[in-house]
Each structure stands twice: as C-alpha cells, then as structure tokens.
Amino acid sequence: SRTSVWLTIAHMVLFVNGFVCKDPKEVTAEDFFLAAKLDMPRDTKMSKVGSIVTLLNVMRIPGLNTLGISLARIDYAPLGENPPHTHPRASEILTVLEGTLYVGFVTSNPDNKLFWKVLNKGDVFVFPQGLIHFQFNPNPYKPAVAIAGLSSQNPGAITIANAVFGSKPPISDDVLAKAFQVEKKTVDWLQAQFWADNH
Template identity: 90%
Template sequence: MASSSYFLFAALLVLASWKAIASDPSPLQDFCVADNNSRVLVNGFVCKDPKDVKAEDFFLAAKLDTPRDTKTNKVGSNVTLINVMRIPGLNTLGISLARIDYAPLGENPPHTHPRATEILTVLEGTLYVGFVTSNPNNTLLSKVLNKGDVFVFPEGLIHFQFNPNPYKPSGHCCT
C-alpha cells in the first residue's frame, strides 16, 4: 500500500514538473496550390499536383502601389482584394490581402471577418478606425491613424474604417 502511494506521489511530481508543450500541428504538405480547373471543392480548392506548381502560382503583378478610383460606389471606397481566386498559392494558407482606397469622407462600413484577424497599415492620409468588443460590455475601441501606423482588428469583431479628411483621399493595405 505504501509503495503504491509512493509511486502515485512520484508520478504526480513528474507530471507537475513537466513543462507544458503546445503548438499547432505541422501541415501535412508545404502548400496546396488551388487547381482552378477542378470542379471539386473541399475546404477551399482541390490541390494542384505539386509537380505542376510554378512560381507564378504564388505571384500577382497587382500594382498595389497605385491608388484606385473611389468615385464609383456610394460609400467612397474601393477594395482591391488579393485572395486565392487571384493567387492560387494562397489556397488553405488562411491569409489574404486587400488594398482599400478612400475618397474624402469615404468609409469601409462596419463589417466582420468571422475566420480571420485583420491588420491594417495606413499607406497615405489619415483614417479613423475602430472595433466593438463583444465581451464584457460592447466597448468601442477606436483610434485616428496616420501614414505608417498599424492597427489590428481581432477575428470576428465588428470593425470599420473612415477617412475623416473632407479634402484628401486615404489608402491602406491589410492582411
């Protein structure tokens, strides 16, 4: 009886002194380039045969340094989205990129991304940005950003961007 108590105590001591190790599992493959010719959809797009993958599958000459027209929609903004539809190599990687240009007083109305955190970098001008917490008390967290500033919108939270300048356009790029 004493030896079993001693063994249990020793086992608990070993477990208590063991450092916890936690991480995401490694992917099963390096990448899964979307096969846009396949009609089968499984958690994204079917993977292209890795032997057929080329550098072009991870590249797009998007010219994101060029401002876009903001006069064609009612909210005064223009979103240039870079996702798996434009770069097949993004398939299953859980990341996309967007450039948003704002007219004077233009906005990106309140919206949410249920499966992704967004990080925003102001490229030009000024933006008033914010998000609403869901816990504990629906608080608005907001900030005025200037060129070069960065702001993070946590996954799933309602957020917005607004160009407060009535005279100058603004632009940002986010992932």
C-alpha cells in the same frame, strides 16, 4: 478491376478549404504571382461608401491555399469609409500608407465596447477575428490609402448594413423594426436602398 480503381483515384480532384489542390508536379510560379498593381490608386468615385477594397486572396492567387494569409489595399475617397463589417475567418492588421483614418472595432455582448484610434501615415491597428470594425477617412479634401494583412487565405467579409437591410429575400420589417427599435417605415426605406459592395 484493380486497374480501373487506380485510374479513378489518379483522376480524382482533391479540394482543400474548398479550392483545388494541384498536383505538386503541375505547380508553377504563376500559382504564387499576381500582377496586382497595388501601387496604383483605385477610382473611388463610383463607390456609394467612398472606398474600394482590392482583396488578394486564394481566389486570385491559388498558391495561397492552406497558407493562412491574404492581403488587401483599401482606397478611401475624402470622407469615404470602409463601413462596419466583420471577417468571420480572419484577424486583420491595417497600416495607413497615405492620409488619416478613424478606425475602430466593437467587442461582443454584453459590453459592446468601442476600441478606436485616429491613425496617420505609418500607424498600425489590429482588428480581432469576427468583431465588427470600420475605417473612415475624416479628411474632406484628401484621399487615404491603407494596406491590410489578414490571417486567412479566404477571410470572408460580412458588411453589416448590406447583410441586415439588403438580404435576399429581405428580413421581415417586423423583426428589424423591433430589433432596431424604429418604425417599420424606416426599415422599409432602408431595405429599399441599393446596398453597394465596395469589394
């Protein structure tokens, strides 16, 4: 009947970008707020790569859905890095709040040109969408901190080493040995490592 059709439509959940889109009458200030304590340093001691990324995206702040923005705080231990990675759905703008960072990105084939800079407090660098990029704290004694803005509410992150050597199931060592032009035992050793996520 017409009444049951209207009841079914009224109870449907609408998803936009894979996330629930709330009825505007049910939205509250809490949908746009998170007590993230971004002013507090993160503990990088347990990170194998020496960095911790605190990402504030649509999964943590529902009100970001469809707004095309997110934010991250990155803490770097002395000699810590945010290893080579890519954001498939976002460009990134990064500013150093404390310390020094060696940063860069690599263009796509066939040139694979590296664009890099050493950034100090207050400096800004942009990483174009989809390109492999990194940040490294060259100081062996002092930590560094940066804030990054990303042009997507869900930018995604693909850490290159994790994806290539830590895939489940593993990529064939024949494939990787040929691709990296190394012996299979080197690939086997890399695949045996524990590929930690710094997010």
